[in-house]
Amino acid sequence: MSEETTNSGEPVRVPFMQRVLDNPFILLFIGIVFPTLFYIIWGIMEIVNIPIAP
Amino acid sequence: MSAIQPPAELVWWKQPLDKVEGTWIGIALVWSLFMFFMMPFWHIYGKQNLSSEAYKTTPQAYMAKTQAMVDQYTVRTETAAQLPVVRPPPGSDVYLLGRLWQWYPLLEFEKGQTYRLHISSMDWQHGFSLQPVNINTQILPGYEMVMTITPDTSGEQTIICNEFCGIGHHTMLGKIYVTEGGQ
Amino acid sequence: MSDNQFRICPESGLQFHKPAEMLMRAHAVVAVVILLIGGIAALLVTLTRWPAIHLLPADRFYQLLTMHGTNMLIFWMISFEIAVLYFCSSTLLRCRLATPRIAWLGFALMLIGIIVNNAAVASGTASVMMTSYVPMPANPNFYLGLILFAVGALIGCFVFLATLVVAKDEKTYEGSIPLVTFGALTACIIAVFTIASGAIVLIPTWLWSLGYINHIDAAMYRIVWWALGHSSQQINVAAHVAVWYAIAAIVFGARPLSEKVSRVAFFLYIAFLQLASAHHLLVDPGLSAEWKIFNTSYAMYLAVLASMVHGLTVPGSIEVAQRAKGLTNGLFEWLRKAPWGNPIFSGMFISLIGFGFIGGISGVVMGTEQINIIIHNTIYVPGHFHATVVIGSTLAFMSLTYFLIPTLFRKQVAFPGLAKWQPYLFGIGMSSFTLAMMGAGTLGVERRHWDMAFTNSALGFEYPASAFTLMGIMGISGVVAILGGAIFILVTVVSVFFGKSVESESSYGISATRLMRADPVVVPEGGHGAAGKWGFAAPGTFVLALFFLAIFVLYYAVNWKYLASVWPMS
Numbered sequence: 126m127s128e129e130t131t132n133s134g135e136p137v138r139v140p141f142m143q144r145v146l147d148n149p150f151i152l153l154f155i156g157i158v159f160p161t162l163f164y165i166i167w168g169i170m171e172i173v174n175i176p177i178a179p
Numbered sequence: 180m181s182a183i184q185p186p187a188e189l190v191w192w193k194q195p196l197d198k199v200e201g202t203w204i205g206i207a208l209v210w211s212l213f214m215f216f217m218m219p220f221w222h223i224y225g226k227q228n229l230s231s232e233a234y235k236t237t238p239q240a241y242m243a244k245t246q247a248m249v250d251q252y253t254v255r256t257e258t259a260a261q262l263p264v265v266r267p268p269p270g271s272d273v274y275l276l277g278r279l280w281q282w283y284p285l286l287e288f289e290k291g292q293t294y295r296l297h298i299s300s301m302d303w304q305h306g307f308s309l310q311p312v313n314i315n316t317q318i319l320p321g322y323e324m325v326m327t328i329t330p331d332t333s334g335e336q337t338i339i340c341n342e343f344c345g346i347g348h349h350t351m352l353g354k355i356y357v358t359e360g361g362q
Numbered sequence: 363m364s365d366n367q368f369r370i371c372p373e374s375g376l377q378f379h380k381p382a383e384m385l386m387r388a389h390a391v392v393a394v395v396i397l398l399i400g401g402i403a404a405l406l407v408t409l410t411r412w413p414a415i416h417l418l419p420a421d422r423f424y425q426l427l428t429m430h431g432t433n434m435l436i437f438w439m440i441s442f443e444i445a446v447l448y449f450c451s452s453t454l455l456r457c458r459l460a461t462p463r464i465a466w467l468g469f470a471l472m473l474i475g476i477i478v479n480n481a482a483v484a485s486g487t488a489s490v491m492m493t494s495y496v497p498m499p500a501n502p503n504f505y506l507g508l509i510l511f512a513v514g515a516l517i518g519c520f521v522f523l524a525t526l527v528v529a530k531d532e533k534t535y536e537g538s539i540p541l542v543t544f545g546a547l548t549a550c551i552i553a554v555f556t557i558a559s560g561a562i563v564l565i566p567t568w569l570w571s572l573g574y575i576n577h578i579d580a581a582m583y584r585i586v587w588w589a590l591g592h593s594s595q596q597i598n599v600a601a602h603v604a605v606w607y608a609i610a611a612i613v614f615g616a617r618p619l620s621e622k623v624s625r626v627a628f629f630l631y632i633a634f635l636q637l638a639s640a641h642h643l644l645v646d647p648g649l650s651a652e653w654k655i656f657n658t659s660y661a662m663y664l665a666v667l668a669s670m671v672h673g674l675t676v677p678g679s680i681e682v683a684q685r686a687k688g689l690t691n692g693l694f695e696w697l698r699k700a701p702w703g704n705p706i707f708s709g710m711f712i713s714l715i716g717f718g719f720i721g722g723i724s725g726v727v728m729g730t731e732q733i734n735i736i737i738h739n740t741i742y743v744p745g746h747f748h749a750t751v752v753i754g755s756t757l758a759f760m761s762l763t764y765f766l767i768p769t770l771f772r773k774q775v776a777f778p779g780l781a782k783w784q785p786y787l788f789g790i791g792m793s794s795f796t797l798a799m800m801g802a803g804t805l806g807v808e809r810r811h812w813d814m815a816f817t818n819s820a821l822g823f824e825y826p827a828s829a830f831t832l833m834g835i836m837g838i839s840g841v842v843a844i845l846g847g848a849i850f851i852l853v854t855v856v857s858v859f860f861g862k863s864v865e866s867e868s869s870y871g872i873s874a875t876r877l878m879r880a881d882p883v884v885v886p887e888g889g890h891g892a893a894g895k896w897g898f899a900a901p902g903t904f905v906l907a908l909f910f911l912a913i914f915v916l917y918y919a920v921n922w923k924y925l926a927s928v929w930p931m932s
Contacts, residue, residue: 152551157555164657175581
């Protein structure tokens with residue numbers, strides 16, 4: 126995974142962060158999980174926990 | 180290679196930054212962090228913070244509480260519809276409701292005193308927009324929001340509905356009168 | 363896959379996969395038709411909010427405002443963006459589009475959704491604004507149309523992702539995808555989140571409108587709806603930033619200052635931009651300050667940082683390219699001698715400036731947790747988002763269209779004289795429009811409001827005279843901008859349907875010819891810096907960026923000061 130080959134076939138070491146940015150599906154995962162967790166789930170938990178009026 | 184072509188280098192992660200980018204990223208990061216910390220700072224040292232105090236309620240329950248307050252503290256009525264003007268004691272819980280297309284009741288506060296203002300909607304969503312002082316919040320049916328406010332200017336303030344609520348939306352006004360202290 | 367499925371554009375050297383090309387054309391044509399419908403609604407809405415004219419009765423006004431909102435903010439943008447996604451995958455990667463038939467299914471669903479939604483609004487039974495806040499009911503077809511459109515758009519997103527996989531498998535490129543494609547990927551990822559949120563909120567709402575569900579909670583609706591409503595505008599941001607980079611490359615042959623910086627900035631969009639849906643909930647009941655602060659600030663303003671980086675690197679890359687061509691005098695010769703008569707460039711540059719200075723700054727200021735108290739639901743809000751979505755995204759897409767007419771549609775740009783002025787008319791009209799709205803909003807004028815004079819209200823209220831003046835300026839500027847929009851539609855429709863075919867030269871072919879076959883800009887020895895000043899590759903851009911920051915800081919401070927004058931509350 127960490128190796129990319131040029132068309133002429135010689136292997137090149139690709140740094141970890143570049144491999145992350147080159148993988149659309151890892152990015153898709155991050156782009157859905159972050160807002161779902163921080164915005165939607167956290168927000169809904171707060172709404173659910175609003176107490177009933179005395 | 181231009182931005183519409185693949186990068187010229189197979190490994191671009193290790194290319195050094197130009198000074199112009201590095202400098203700007205540093206400046207922009209400092210500014211971003213400053214703006215972020217400004218918000219908690221204002222919670223501690225600023226005076227205008229919206230409370231997160233809120234309760235689940237029902238239109239019936241909320242109406243009952245509002246009516247009880249109206250019955251107790253009405254000082255006069257206004258307009259052809261005989262809308263009550265309520266002057267609650269300072270420090271008390273004050274109930275304001277929005278409904279199609281009216282804010283009920285009208286309120287009278289004393290300058291410099293603090294009130295616990297509850298607001299809810301009887302039907303659709305409404306917007307509480309107090310003008311000209313310019314305080315705006317969202318009012319939802321089923322939720323009772325509590326703001327602890329201290330009017331520090333006297334005179335007439337108008338509550339305008341600023342969430343679209345149907346054809347009569349533009350007629351939905353209310354009033355908060357603020358009297359000078361000691362009256 | 364046979365070779366005759368592809369054509370090489372003789373001018374630009376771009377390689378088009380024929381099925382992808384047909385899809386791009388179809389999406390772009392639908393987008394422009396929607397822009398026309400939304401534009402007519404815009405004119406009538408503007409003429410109603412212009413107090414001296416106050417054209418429509420209240421029911422028509424709210425109906426057309428609903429139509430304007432959904433068509434412009436959802437249908438126009440996303441339809442055009444699907445075309446951009448196909449362009450950035452199939453064309454830029456020189457690759458076949460994955461599953462064109464399924465892509466056509468997506469197109470059909472989007473088109474049916476648009477028709478169903480618009481028919482519901484046109485019937486007068488769905489004047490609920492784009493947001494359709496429960497429990498205000500709409501005709502069920504209003505929601506159904508949006509759901510069908512969303513499913514179609516989601517299919518488009520997956521076709522884009524599948525095309526990236528195909529390109530990698532078939533090795534149509536080497537190394538990483540181009541930066542512009544990476545920007546399109548960012549838009550696609552945000553779109554997937556947006557559309558999924560839309561489905562989560564709209565399907566139950568649709569069932570509720572049909573009577574199968576009793577109750578939809580207003581607060582829950584708002585949280586999930588804004589994951590759709592705000593994030594959909596973040597798709598636009600990612601897409602138009604990608605378009606800026608593309609146009610810098612197309613017109614100047616500019617290469618990114620640094621692939622790493624620009625891609626990390628897009629990555630910050632992917633991770634954090636969508637959190638800003640909280641901007642709409644800052645004065646809602648019951649949400650904690652912690653939730654508001656974390657989300658409204660895109661997790662410590664990291665997405666704002668990203669926008670500030672793009673705002674530097676896009677013009678910076680143009681500056682470097684221009685300096686490499688010898689425009690090295692002073693700080694700004696590169697900018698002065700830019701092709702201001704070419705609407706591909708002028709539109710893109712006005713989009714960049716307008717988005718940053720007007721839309722960006724106002725967005726961050728009003729998205730500050732406490733400052734939102736003095737801005738929520740005033741006409742400041744549409745002032746802000748017309749600067750981001752209209753000056754930022756729409757104008758960028760218009761600029762790109764001037765490039766696509768000769769390359770994708772193979773037609774000469776009609777009325778080149780008009781086209782040359784169009785971005786100025788539209789951009790300057792819109793800038794004045796948005797600034798007037800922001801001014802009026804600061805004076806408390808409400809958005810989505812038929813009558814700022816409150817006729818027939820039992821209790822009256824009078825805004826200051828300056829508020830009426832500002833709304834008048836808004837009206838005039840709005841009409842100017844709409845004229846600019848009308849010219850765009852005229853030029854586009856005449857070019858595409860009645861225009862002369864491109865032979866060897868086209869109106870804007872000069873810039874396009876350098877595209878793929880051109881040598882990239884020569885980078886001086888010792889990196890970019892050799893052509894600049896103070897060791898900076900792009901000193902002029904840096905000065906512009908500092909100017910931007912100064913305005914930002916000043917305006918931010920002014921608003922805190924204004925907030926401090928409001929009644930104390932806790």
